[in-house]
Amino acid sequence: LVVDDNPAIHDDFRKILQPASQVDDAIAELEAALFDAPKEHKSSLSFEIDSAHQGEQAIEMVERSIAEGRPYALAFVDVRMPPGLDGVETLVRLWRHDPRLQAVICTAYSDHTWGDMARTLGHSDGFLVLRKPFDTIEVLQLAHALASKWTLRREVERQLSELETMVSQRTRALETANSELRKEIAARAQAEDDLKHIATHDSLTGLPNRVLLHDRLGSALARARRHQRLVALLLLDLDQFKEVNDSYGHAAGDELLRSIAGRLKSTVRNCDTVARMGGDEFVVLLEDLAEPEDAAVVAKRLLEECSAPVTVLGHQVRTPPSIGIALYPHDCSDVETLLKSADLAMYQAKHSGRATYRFFHQGLLERSMERVTIREELERALCDEEFELWYQPLVDLTTGVVTGMEALLRWHHPKNGMVPPMKFIPAAERCGLIVPIGEWVLRAACRQLAEWHAHGATDLSVAVNVSATQLHAPGFVEMVISALEESGVDARHLEIEVTESTAFEDSNLARAVLERVAETGARIVIDDFGSGYSSLNRLKDMPVHMLKIDRFFTKDIADDPRDAAIVLAIVRMAHSLGIAVVAEGIENYEQLEFLRKRDQQPEPIPVCDRAQGFFLGRPLPSEAATTFLRAERRLDPALDMAG
Numbered sequence: 001l002v003v004d005d006n007p008a009i010h011d012d013f014r015k016i017l018q019p020a021s022q023v024d025d026a027i028a029e030l031e032a033a034l035f036d037a038p039k040e041h042k043s044s045l046s047f048e049i050d051s052a053h054q055g056e057q058a059i060e061m062v063e064r065s066i067a068e069g070r071p072y073a074l075a076f077v078d079v080r081m082p083p084g085l086d087g088v089e090t091l092v093r094l095w096r097h098d099p100r101l102q103a104v105i106c107t108a109y110s111d112h113t114w115g116d117m118a119r120t121l122g123h124s125d126g127f128l129v130l131r132k133p134f135d136t137i138e139v140l141q142l143a144h145a146l147a148s149k150w151t152l153r154r155e156v157e158r159q160l161s162e163l164e165t166m167v168s169q170r171t172r173a174l175e176t177a178n179s180e181l182r183k184e185i186a187a188r189a190q191a192e193d194d195l196k197h198i199a200t201h202d203s204l205t206g207l208p209n210r211v212l213l214h215d216r217l218g219s220a221l222a223r224a225r226r227h228q229r230l231v232a233l234l235l236l237d238l239d240q241f242k243e244v245n246d247s248y249g250h251a252a253g254d255e256l257l258r259s260i261a262g263r264l265k266s267t268v269r270n271c272d273t274v275a276r277m278g279g280d281e282f283v284v285l286l287e288d289l290a291e292p293e294d295a296a297v298v299a300k301r302l303l304e305e306c307s308a309p310v311t312v313l314g315h316q317v318r319t320p321p322s323i324g325i326a327l328y329p330h331d332c333s334d335v336e337t338l339l340k341s342a343d344l345a346m347y348q349a350k351h352s353g354r355a356t357y358r359f360f361h362q363g364l365l366e367r368s369m370e371r372v373t374i375r376e377e378l379e380r381a382l383c384d385e386e387f388e389l390w391y392q393p394l395v396d397l398t399t400g401v402v403t404g405m406e407a408l409l410r411w412h413h414p415k416n417g418m419v420p421p422m423k424f425i426p427a428a429e430r431c432g433l434i435v436p437i438g439e440w441v442l443r444a445a446c447r448q449l450a451e452w453h454a455h456g457a458t459d460l461s462v463a464v465n466v467s468a469t470q471l472h473a474p475g476f477v478e479m480v481i482s483a484l485e486e487s488g489v490d491a492r493h494l495e496i497e498v499t500e501s502t503a504f505e506d507s508n509l510a511r512a513v514l515e516r517v518a519e520t521g522a523r524i525v526i527d528d529f530g531s532g533y534s535s536l537n538r539l540k541d542m543p544v545h546m547l548k549i550d551r552f553f554t555k556d557i558a559d560d561p562r563d564a565a566i567v568l569a570i571v572r573m574a575h576s577l578g579i580a581v582v583a584e585g586i587e588n589y590e591q592l593e594f595l596r597k598r599d600q601q602p603e604p605i606p607v608c609d610r611a612q613g614f615f616l617g618r619p620l621p622s623e624a625a626t627t628f629l630r631a632e633r634r635l636d637p638a639l640d641m642a643g
């Protein structure tokens with residue numbers, strides 16, 4: 001942009017800056033010299049020249065050029081342009097619109113010093129001064145140098161801005177990536193927390209589980225040690241929970257557990273731990289107690305809260321807990337023993353009639369140790385053949401003949417001598433050892449019978465007592481069949497004695513097993529009949545061949561007309577169902593006489609079919625039983641049994 005009030009000057013600039021092509025080489029050379037560019041490279045600069053004759057016009061043109069996006073590179077501005085703005089003022093205003101504009105101030109006079117101009121313009125660079133009349137080379141030099149500077153600066157700015165865009169794009173991308181990363185980290189931390197929660201909490205109730213409880217117990221004991229305070233562990237087991245589950249289904253059971261969990265939590269302080277051990281077992285951990293009585297107070301409150309009816313799936317149920325309490329440091333010194341002690345106390349609470357609480361005491365541990373010892377001893381007894389069968393005769397009341405022998409188990413304890421069955425069978429039941437022991441009994445009894453059969457007593461039978469646990473054990477019927485096959489005894493000579501409560505228990509399992517036993521041909525005998533509370537009615541649906549009336553009823557049969565009446569009623573009812581009757585516990589002549597005679601015309605007939613008791617024969621070891629049978633002429637006296 002040439003700004004000059006003298007039109008001739010404009011032509012001069014055009015002549016210098018837009019020369020014919022022959023001038024180009026000279027310019028190229030000049031440029032090469034100035035900017036160190038290779039000579040053969042022709043000038044890249046060509047000029048377009050606009051003219052303004054006054055400062056105001058120049059300002060308008062610069063303004064427009066900016067708006068149109070093709071700004072001027074360079075302005076040659078004359079200093080004196082009457083009547084308008086002078087060159088310096090014009091340049092001040094031009095720079096307001098386009099600060100990048102390179103400028104040459106042209107002056108013929110020395111009325112402005114360079115210092116004045118720099119001060120007015122506020123710049124010491126960005127403008128050069130050209131003295132008039134000017135020299136062509138000077139104009140060319142200035143034009144090329146400043147235009148190139150302008151182009152370079154534009155290029156730098158463009159590249160900078162590109163760089164900036166790139167950097168800001170990259171920054172944004174990085175920021176996005178960073179925020180993704182942060183989200184990912186947060187999600188992982190959450191997942192880790194979730195996993196940890198799952199591993200340490202019960203999914204049904206949301207309560208801490210066994211794992212977390214162990215952890216908390218450990219810390220609680222450490223704190224109690226430091227502060228010399230008490231910790232109480234309350235173990236709760238819901239009575240009747242199984243019944244709710246069985247009767248109303250698992251969904252009801254789950255709902256019940258959730259609501260009990262809620263009640264437990266709301267009954268204790270926030271700092272106490274309520275955990276679920278699994279099944280219907282919960283634990284409440286109380287810390288910082290002053291005395292044991294504090295734990296009893298909480299136990300009472302828990303009992304009260306948990307005993308109130310709960311509505312599950314529309315059914316109102318009550319499942320009060322049995323609570324066992326163990327204290328640290330009173331009862332134990334570590335987590336494991338604390339849990340075990342609370343467990344023993346809880347069982348004690350159950351044995352004491354349920355819906356109550358019991359504290360652990362040393363006696364419980366001793367009893368539990370005894371149970372462990374007896375189990376070990378029973379295992380050894382089975383292994384070392386310390387068991388023995390004794391046999392007690394059963395006599396036919398019509399003929400007076402011994403028709404069968406009941407096998408009764410004895411234990412020759414190496415230290416304690418002969419142990420009666422009632423002392424160890426309940427323990428064997430509890431620890432499950434009754435199953436292998438019972439199998440030994442059955443096989444031994446069948447072998448003994450086979451021997452007696454082989455020596456002439458071909459219609460003798462043997463009775464074997466079987467407990468509920470044995471009956472429920474898998475493979476019981478197969479075991480009976482195998483014992484019969486092994487011994488060669490005919491099934492009809494085997495009598496399986498089960499107590500009333502075993503035979504008539506609620507589930508149909510016992511009945512199903514007994515039916516299969518009956519199918520083998522063996523006889524089913526209900527032992528100790530009358531000692532349970534079963535309905536006589538149910539007898540008719542069972543595969544029963546014989547009833548043994550409990551000793552309790554036969555004891556005073558000869559003296560007490562009420563007992564006599566009961567026995568007569570049982571016999572009549574059994575006979576009407578085609579079931580034979582044995583009277584147990586015959587200890588004297590009067591009892592036997594009562595059972596043998598019933599006035600009936602033309603001849604008296606016996607009240608019962610068979611009888612058993614000390615008066616007729618005590619239980620005897622195998623050899624003595626054989627001698628007894630021989631004396632009773634049931635065995636061939638010529639045969640030598642000793643071998």
Ligand code: C2E
Binds near residue numbers: 465
């Ligand atoms: P149980 O089956 O009712 O056996 C009869 C019990 O009454 C025997 O006691 C027997 O000695 C006793 N007894 C027999 N006659 C009289 C009498 O006139 N007066 C008195 N006071 N008692 C008499 P034992 O041998 O001590 O057996 C007790 C119980 O142990 C048996 O009662 C039976 O339930 C159980 N038992 C015995 N052996 C076995 C076995 O091998 N397996 C199982 N599961 N239980 C057995």
Ligand code: MG
Binds near residue numbers: 406465497527
């Ligand atoms: Mg019996």
Ligand code: MG
Binds near residue numbers: 527528548584
């Ligand atoms: Mg009995």
